[in-house]
Amino acid sequence: MISQHTQTNPSQLKGKDFITLSDWQPDAIVDLLDQAQALKQQQKNGGTHPYLQGKMLGMIFEKSSTRTRVSFEVGMKQLGGDAIFLSSNDIQLGRGESIEDTAKVLSRYIDGIMVRTYAHESVETLAKHADVPIINGLTDEHHPTQVLADLLTIYEQKGSLAGLKMAFIGDGHNNMCHSLLEGAASVGMHISVASPKGFGPQDDILNNARNIGQATGSQIAITESPQAAVEQADVVVTDVFASMGQEAEQAERLKTFANYQVNEALCQHANDDYMFLHCLPAHRGEEVTTEIIDGAHSFVFDEAENRLHAQKAILKNVM
Numbered sequence: 001m002i003s004q005h006t007q008t009n010p011s012q013l014k015g016k017d018f019i020t021l022s023d024w025q026p027d028a029i030v031d032l033l034d035q036a037q038a039l040k041q042q043q044k045n046g047g048t049h050p051y052l053q054g055k056m057l058g059m060i061f062e063k064s065s066t067r068t069r070v071s072f073e074v075g076m077k078q079l080g081g082d083a084i085f086l087s088s089n090d091i092q093l094g095r096g097e098s099i100e101d102t103a104k105v106l107s108r109y110i111d112g113i114m115v116r117t118y119a120h121e122s123v124e125t126l127a128k129h130a131d132v133p134i135i136n137g138l139t140d141e142h143h144p145t146q147v148l149a150d151l152l153t154i155y156e157q158k159g160s161l162a163g164l165k166m167a168f169i170g171d172g173h174n175n176m177c178h179s180l181l182e183g184a185a186s187v188g189m190h191i192s193v194a195s196p197k198g199f200g201p202q203d204d205i206l207n208n209a210r211n212i213g214q215a216t217g218s219q220i221a222i223t224e225s226p227q228a229a230v231e232q233a234d235v236v237v238t239d240v241f242a243s244m245g246q247e248a249e250q251a252e253r254l255k256t257f258a259n260y261q262v263n264e265a266l267c268q269h270a271n272d273d274y275m276f277l278h279c280l281p282a283h284r285g286e287e288v289t290t291e292i293i294d295g296a297h298s299f300v301f302d303e304a305e306n307r308l309h310a311q312k313a314i315l316k317n318v319m
């Protein structure tokens with residue numbers, strides 16, 4: 001068990017949106033991790049858990065996905081429910097129907113909506129007008145379901161979260177870094193972010209994380225030095241230099257981030273038993289070398305698997 005306290009009352013979470021990690025109390029995040037662990041164990045032991053019998057999840061995708069799409073759909077089926085894939089190219093949203101009307105219409109058919117899109121405000125608008133819980137499957141600003149899986153993976157390997165040090169190297173302004181800041185702060189992990197000048201985290205998200213960290217003991221450092229960030233880190237994390245939607249900047253970003261590759265020389269600064277994480281998809285030879293991502297310290301495929309278990313915990317609570 002990760003938590004040292006009374007569990008959050010599950011009925012309080014029914015209908016709650018999962019849009020950013022900072023929308024959830026730190027205790028509730030830890031409870032989700034405990035539940036994800038229990039669901040994983042149950043599944044590995046061959047048990048069934050049809051908590052969502054007869055429930056339907058709609059999954060709106062405006063960007064590509066392998067892990068998010070498959071893990072949500074499989075997760076719903078394992079919970080006794082089902083999921084419908086809604087590509088924005090195929091639904092009227094892609095032809096200009098408003099988010100407001102889409103939210104109201106879908107709420108009449110389905111019990112929850114997972115959405116992957118560009119502008120974070122689109123998810124907030126969807127949540128404002130839907131009568132069913134909204135789960136953020138990635139926006140330009142946040143990727144909270146991924147970070148829940150990351151925290152579960154760290155807990156499995158390290159046996160604790162509070163007081164560990166995470167280093168994020170690369171684009172500090174992207175969805176992964178933002179959600180890692182909020183996630184680390186929620187569980188009392190320290191986090192150092194190293195990015196080139198001008199690519200640090202968004203101010204409001206950094207402030208949110210710092211506020212959460214005051215209560216949990218998490219310390220946050222922002223630097224331009226990858227070596228300083230990785231110094232004595234327990235967990236080293238990176239992500240692509242150009243996220244979905246930034247394809248036109250790819251060549252320029254490769255130059256800007258050239259000194260921010262996670263490689264053997266950089267990881268010499270981390271603790272001997274450091275873990276490497278990457279949400280995937282990865283660009284080997286760009287943000288990370290093959291020797292690191294395919295090496296002994298890498299847990300990227302456990303991390304990918306844990307999307308399934310972490311998301312089932314979210315779905316079980318909010319639907």
Ligand code: CP
Pocket residue numbers: 064065066067068069138146279280281
């Ligand atoms: N990590 C992640 O969200 O992967 P997908 O883009 O494949 O969903």
Ligand code: NVA
Pocket residue numbers: 138174175176239240242243244279280281
């Ligand atoms: N930052 C990456 C994460 C992909 C899962 C992107 O947005 O493309």
